[in-house]
Amino acid sequence: MKGGITMSDKGSKNLQVKPKQELTTPAEQTRSGLIFSPNVDIFETDHEITLLADIPGVSADNLTIDLRKNILTLTGEVPPFEGSNEEDITIEYEIGKYHRQFNLSGAIDQSKIDAKINDGVLRLTLPKVGEAFTS
DSSP states (O other), rough: OTTEEEEEESSSSEEOOOOOOEOSSSSOOSSOSSSOOOEEHHHOOOOOEEEEEETTTTGGEEEEEEEETTTEEEEEOOOOOOOOOOOOOOSSOOOOEEEEHHHHHHOOOGOOEEEEEEEEEEEEEEEEEEHHHHH
């Protein structure tokens, strides 16, 4: 994803790591733990919108994609890495949940949304309705 990539004077790419951003929300949580807002890239063509979300550690089984009243909600949970018989010594990679919401317009054909998760990146394809790209 290109969120942390910058171009130097010589044209080479330098990766600048962007730390996780903890989600701060006025809503009260019903479960304890950290909640992060995943970084996203959004691309558009005449026929669809593609959304890429960074959710490292989230498997398809721990991912929920909910669509209600034109609000698309992404929620993913990263389970603890240590086993029940292991003790934490140092923890540098914070785990918790990912949560992000998007308002969808009427230009999206909500019945044809496609989702794939691979190597910690969620790819959502949001096709546009026919009228949105025939004008």
